[in-house]
Amino acid sequence: MAGPERSTRDRLLDAFETLIVGTGTRGATLDAVAAAAEVSKGGLLYHFGSKDELVEGMLERLRRQGEQDVEKMRSAPNGAVDFYLETSVDSGSDFDRALIAAARIAQENEPRASKALADLREGWFEVLREHTGDESLARTIQLIGDGLYFDDTTGLADANALDHVRAVLRRLSAL
Amino acid sequence: MAGPERSTRDRLLDAFETLIVGTGTRGATLDAVAAAAEVSKGGLLYHFGSKDELVEGMLERLRRQGEQDVEKMRSAPNGAVDFYLETSVDSGSDFDRALIAAARIAQENEPRASKALADLREGWFEVLREHTGDESLARTIQLIGDGLYFDDTTGLADANALDHVRAVLRRLSAL
DNA sequence: TTTACTGTACCGTCTGGACGGTATATCTCC
């Protein structure tokens, strides 16, 4: 374990997200989060005074990760559209995990989580519109990305989905 | 209240779904479901011996509703594709509610819910492929539908989304 | 001395579920 020495705070957020993704918010109890991060419950509550602060901390980190992702998307070698679609299927990255966790929380009627996701989506949309020069197409691509994400996180994944989408987009751009 | 006399069983399932959709599975406690259905907790447990049986009952009803929906889609006057897209945004129907509730449960690592949804999606896909004669396009349309659903249930809805999709599809069919 | 924890003990509330009871309708045997 000579890794990059992840801070306890980050390990707690990692554990929180992983539990939410794996078992839903029900499974992400304070005890479970502390145990998964190999920290005592007292230790968890030292960093995050309540479950709500844990959520807040997670969303804050997501926003930072999101800004970086939009940057990467903007300068992706194979183009923004392909970058967006490719990263819409869960690759298991930290960012994917944070995104799925936030979506789960958003569905529980948490306006802060919905807001964070909406802001992120706006960032992606801007880049998609710039690169396609077409609002309708940009929105449609974003919906396809959402669909890929949804399927992935609901156990409905289809390995060939991305190829089908690419085929259709190729036909469109041939116009 | 001269209505069609919904059975207690159905009212319990209605309440269960409504609570899941509104507040996530956390909010759908036995007490809350019983109260919402205006039945005592004992009464609930008479019809569904455990929370698991409540889930089972819900999925069973969803399967029946799903079969009917595929029938309707098959013979929709404006075509199957438009029917599918239009019913992918939450109209507040019983079927929509059941579908959203099932998706929530599926995300909690419940293989039975994932299976029920996957079967349903297969039914829709068959019809989409028949009507488009194109597997890639059918899959892509299905992804767009999933995206519409996801956005709707995550508080990210965009009123014009459907119009943008229609515009893109029109361009495609012009080929 | 401050920071970053560990560990244990505890509290009030909520949760799933068990259980005993009740009202009413239907069926059974004489």
Next chain:
DNA sequence: GGAGATATACCGTCCAGACGGTACAGTAAA
């Protein structure tokens, strides 16, 4: 036809355990 048995559809209470959170004494390192 009347007495009793049985089934159906519930009600309301109780309990053990889990949960979020508090409190606090101790520790090891910088």
